[in-house]
């Protein structure tokens with residue numbers, strides 16, 4: 001058994017009066033690739049935000065890299081690509097190089113400028129995601145798939161131990177999606193990167209990841225891919241047909 | 252005209268003040284523009300007006316304030332206003348511009364009331380509104396210089412944080428950048444730039460000086476750094492040319508500067524159009540032959 005990077009115990013969360021996560025217990029070990037599936041509004045993005053420390057659970061505990069969430073001051077050990085990462089202004093004046101370097105800003109610390117070695121690092125991650133030739137291009141002039149790679153590169157540049165992706169292939173064509181999954185597979189297999197990915201692509205879940213979590217407010221399943229594939233029909237119908245109910249809890 | 256320049260101190264003051272303002276205005280302006288908060292500059296300038304009016308009122312009624320430039324009161328109001336803007340921005344996450352009409356109208360309203368109370372003060376209201384760069388004295392110049400040094404240090408030292416926040420606030424904050432503090436400090440810098448820039452272009456035109464050169468250089472689709480540098484270049488050019496026109500034709504300096512900025516924007520946009528038309532023609536000709 002490897003190190004446990006992320007551990008959630010009995011985590012619940014609600015927005016105002018609406019409970020969106022209920023008693024979720026989940027752990028991710030070093031080197032694992034966890035896929036999270038579930039219908040719209042089932043709390044997947046919320047779960048990720050709790051893992052990132054953006055949201056505090058209303059109940060339950062979260063450990064990250066072996067220590068309680070509260071003690072985590074800096075988050076550059078986690079790379080994050082959000083569900084709407086390409087919702088920036090299209091004519092924002094910035095090159096790919098500048099956007100990717102921004103992923104280093106916090107790690108370098110305040111008052112420090114980017115140096116030659118930082119730009120070499122930028123080149124390195126751009127090569128990893130296969131877009132080194134786009135370095136000087138403006139971010140707004142790229143295609144959706146290319147932009148997505150830029151955001152992966154920005155997440156990778158701080159050399160995170162854990163990469164969290166929220167529906168990274170939405171709006172990307174089939175070929176680019178395939179290349180993108182190849183890239184994730186490569187990072188996972190060759191670099192031993194730990195990944196958590198939310199996706200609606202059940203096909204990918206049953207071929208790429210090694211752990212699956214099936215979520216709809218509650219955790220319906222958490223286990224290996226093969227176990228998931230075995231029980232897929234039954235699990236999905238259970239998780240997806242169970243309507244996302246709005247439950248009020250009264251104060 | 253050149254000999255005039257060496258002869259009259261006020262012309263030298265005007266030029267130095269203009270060049271400094273031309274450097275710092277687009278430097279903060281670029282972050283306002285890309286964060287879609289251009290109008291914040293407008294709102295803060297209106298607040299500065301009420302501050303200046305308050306300063307004048309104090310000057311008139313209390314001997315203690317007689318020697319103190321009302322610009323300081325204007326600056327204090329603008330800084331307070333900028334803190335307020337940040338607070339409202341936090342309240343209305345997705346309607347951040349809501350702070351603007353509140354401050355815009357509030358600032359004017361307070362200013363008008365205070366000016367009324369002072370019976371107009373017999374001061375140069377039009378200089379306040381449209382700028383009177385030729386009236387800049389040594390004391391003003393010092394204030395402008397100090398503000399400029401502060402602002403330039405702030406932007407240079409926090410450039411990478413400011414960029415990361417402007418491009419993707421959520422991601423930047425997540426990665427550990429102290430967005431709240433940096434934005435608050437930034438707003439204070441904006442307020443200070445505005446309160447000194449109104450000496451040059453006036454309250455009504457100050458936001459133009461912060462945004463027009465940026466809008467022009469954004470047309471060039473360069474990197475963020477180069478966009479910032481070109482904005483400064485365009486701003487300095489507008490100020491120089493504007494001052495020369497103003498002196499020559501005896502017109503208000505603020506108006507002349509802003510008109511030159513607009514002319515630059517129009518030239519760049521039409522230049523871009525013509526360039527792409529020529530490229531398109533060329534490609535077509537090549538395609539046919």
Ligand SMILES: Nc1ncnc2c1ncn2[C@@H]1O[C@H](COP(=O)(O)OP(=O)(O)OP(=O)(O)O)[C@@H](O)[C@H]1O
Nearest residue numbers: 015016020038039040041042043044045046047083
């Ligand atoms: N900021 C918010 N304020 C209030 N309610 C929210 C907020 N964000 C999400 N919710 C609600 O919480 C529930 C879960 O949202 P979440 O974004 O976690 O779902 P999801 O599983 O990521 O869905 P999708 O597949 O559509 O991305 C939804 O019912 C949503 O309406």
Ligand SMILES: [Mg+2]
Nearest residue numbers: 044045083166
């Ligand atoms: Mg989601």
